[in-house]
Amino acid sequence: MKQKAIEQFFVVRVGKSGLTEGLLKQVNKHLKFRNIVKVKFLPAFMKDKDKKKVAQELADSIHAKVLRRVGFTVVLEKNVPKPPK
Numbered sequence: 176m177k178q179k180a181i182e183q184f185f186v187v188r189v190g191k192s193g194l195t196e197g198l199l200k201q202v203n204k205h206l207k208f209r210n211i212v213k214v215k216f217l218p219a220f221m222k223d224k225d226k227k228k229v230a231q232e233l234a235d236s237i238h239a240k241v242l243r244r245v246g247f248t249v250v251l252e253k254n255v256p257k258p259p260k
Contacts, residue, residue: 185209189216194233203237206253216247 185205189198205212214233221229230249234241243250 186213186215189214189220191217191219193220194229194236199233199237202233202239202251206237206239206251210253211242212251214249214251216249218247221247 187198187202187205192198202212202214214230216226216229226244226247230241230244233239233249234251234254237251238254239251240254241249242252
């Protein structure tokens with residue numbers, strides 16, 4: 176199910192400017208409507224940066240979780256709190 180959803184989600188590209196407030200708003204907006212979003216980082220932005228740390232920083236800043244990380248691409252899922260038992 177998740178694989179099918181991952182293939183049909185919106186893609187956001189992160190350029191030289193990096194994780195700007197406008198980009199974070201855009202990613203957050205798409206997460207609200209689709210629950211999953213793919214973020215592609217340009218190699219120019221990722222130069223001398225740790226991919227894992229940047230992906231986690233992005234996820235933390237928009238309250239999402241990293242579903243998958245491959246190369247310069249990260250798939251984020253809306254972090255929905257579990258209902259109490």
